[in-house]
Amino acid sequence: MTGAARDAALDRARSLIRPADLPADARTDEGFLDLLGNRDAPRPTAAQHAMNSRFVAAIYERAWRPVATAALGVGGLSGTRERARAADDLALGGEQRVLDVACGPGNFTRYFGSRLTGDGIAVGFDISRPMLGQAARRNRSGHAAYVRGDARRLPFEDGTFDAVCCYAALYLVPEPLTVVDELIRVLAPGGRIAVMTSVDRGCEPVASVLSTVAGTLGVRMFDRDTLPAIFAAAGLTEVRQQFHGLAQFLSATRPPLDGPS
């Protein structure tokens, strides 16, 4: 993979940003497009703080995520199988535009890019500079590029992407339901969305204890119904929800414009 192909991928990602959200002096010298400049990621919780650490960014893919996934009880689903599952749920292929929100070090984004051809592009989007530095060093390609911004306000026009993914992040971000609205807003008619986040499946009093521990760390536990209800209210179809331990996997389709409403 040549540097020119990686630069072309970053240019394609840049071309998708709304002009009003693209600062004239946006930097790319660390290998990703930085829309936030010197504004740092928020650090309100222990979990968010960890995501802004260079150390966690460096060990995330090999050590942090497998441990976190095991803690959520996503038993039997290796990182490789989880990536393949996400790509299948998103029906990836061809010259699609794919958005991987809260991409961390690009551990899913690069794989998504490997499923694309031609001008297809997987855009990894995150707020953490250390995470994106790692993504740019390890997981850039001719079909994978990275943008730094805040998922609570995605810098893309409505319906920009054929596929939108958000794995292992909604339980960490502030205002997660605002982020969900944004994921749906940027999904094109006929496009697919896939989300993995936490779910509280315990019976009382276990559920209360778990929620309290998670809350202390800044990890939110969702109930079973909130996300499918938001998907349905937004008009998404083929809503599918599966549970693995304390994780839920959701996928859905935005109906094509001439399809069933």
Ligand SMILES: C[S@@+](CC[C@H](N)C(=O)[O-])C[C@H]1O[C@@H](n2cnc3c(N)ncnc32)[C@H](O)[C@@H]1O
């Ligand atoms: C646990 S990592 C998930 C990485 C990857 N998606 C995965 O499944 O392994 C969560 C990511 O969410 C990012 N994040 C947190 N708040 C964010 C926000 N407001 N906007 C964009 N990214 C955010 C963090 O920086 C972190 O990289």
